[in-house]
Amino acid sequence: MIREVFSSIMGEGKYIGKRFIFVRFKKCPLNCIYCDEPNTAEGIPKVEYISGSDVIKEVPDLQNCLIETIDELKTPDLFAISFTGGEPLVYSKYIETYAPKLREKGYKTFLESNGMFPEAVKDAKYYDYASIDIKLPEHFDNVNKVIEWEDLYKKELKTIENLYKNGTEVYAKVVIFENTSNELIEKIAKDISNIGNITLCIQPITPIKGLDIKPPAQKKIFKIMELCGKYTDVMFTPQIHKWMNML
Numbered sequence: 001m002i003r004e005v006f007s008s009i010m011g012e013g014k015y016i017g018k019r020f021i022f023v024r025f026k027k028c029p030l031n032c033i034y035c036d037e038p039n040t041a042e043g044i045p046k047v048e049y050i051s052g053s054d055v056i057k058e059v060p061d062l063q064n065c066l067i068e069t070i071d072e073l074k075t076p077d078l079f080a081i082s083f084t085g086g087e088p089l090v091y092s093k094y095i096e097t098y099a100p101k102l103r104e105k106g107y108k109t110f111l112e113s114n115g116m117f118p119e120a121v122k123d124a125k126y127y128d129y130a131s132i133d134i135k136l137p138e139h140f141d142n143v144n145k146v147i148e149w150e151d152l153y154k155k156e157l158k159t160i161e162n163l164y165k166n167g168t169e170v171y172a173k174v175v176i177f178e179n180t181s182n183e184l185i186e187k188i189a190k191d192i193s194n195i196g197n198i199t200l201c202i203q204p205i206t207p208i209k210g211l212d213i214k215p216p217a218q219k220k221i222f223k224i225m226e227l228c229g230k231y232t233d234v235m236f237t238p239q240i241h242k243w244m245n246m247l
């Protein structure tokens with residue numbers, strides 16, 4: 001269930017630069033072509049006890065000692081606990097048990113999700129923050145299973161709406177390529193502005209070895225930001241942890 005737990009600096013989205021403890025779950029039903037995570041149930045759960053140390057410890061029953069592990073990793077600058085993955089909402093029953101306990105101990109909780117399971121957050125009152133990653137048709141170019149993009153997009157907007165209604169500080173994020181349609185991103189900005197006061201983070205693809213997809217040029221980034229700015233608060237948020245070689 002859990003792949004790893006580690007403490008690092010948030011490298012994506014609205015809270016870039018804040019200290020987080022990341023709880024990474026294993027599996028995901030999607031296969032975004034740019035995904036920088038393995039999508040497998042294999043592997044013994046690991047914990048990096050000293051951030052940046054590469055001192056990784058295998059903790060086979062991590063899922064039964066998550067809170068103690070987080071308590072050990074806690075530092076004075078800690079902002080929140082991120083549930084990420086893989087797709088964390090695949091494990092929403094487990095999170096439903098642990099997130100309230102973490103909040104009782106004073107931790108803030110953060111969901112990093114692809115938004116494909118709106119039902120899983122319909123009554124969820126235990127996410128302080130959430131990032132919902134809007135997927136684009138070009139994110140699934142080469143998979144044999146056809147992703148109904150329209151259906152997935154509707155679910156993502158519904159997940160944002162459910163979280164927003166539950167009082168979660170939710171923002172949207174979208175990974176863009178050189179060939180991403182400016183007009184589609186503008187439509188996404190317009191659609192999320194109809195839900196509420198929701199920031200849209202524009203995230204350029206970080207090149208993946210063996211994947212010939214170009215990140216957007218500066219001119220395109222500025223154009224997309226200006227188009228989105230007509231509707232909602234917008235930020236450009238490249239994955240800074242990769243530049244800093246951080247987990």
Ligand SMILES: C[S@@+](CC[C@H](N)C(=O)[O-])C[C@H]1O[C@@H](n2cnc3c(N)ncnc32)[C@H](O)[C@@H]1O
Nearest residue numbers: 034035036037085086087112113114133205206
């Ligand atoms: C690995 S996913 C896990 C959480 C969730 N499944 C999701 O898609 O948000 C976390 C984030 O990593 C980002 N990401 C993964 N690979 C990336 C890449 N090559 N370039 C830019 N962002 C990437 C996606 O935007 C995604 O939101």
Ligand SMILES: Nc1nc2[nH]cc(C(=O)O)c2c(=O)[nH]1
Nearest residue numbers: 008009010011012084241247
């Ligand atoms: N430093 C750091 N920041 C992150 N923000 C989102 C991440 C993720 O993989 O969900 C991530 C990650 O893997 N590392």
Ligand code: SF4
Nearest residue numbers: 028031032035086114
């Ligand atoms: S939804 Fe998230 S974890 Fe799943 S393949 Fe896409 S980026 Fe990777």
Ligand SMILES: [Mg+2]
Nearest residue numbers: 036037084247
């Ligand atoms: Mg990551």
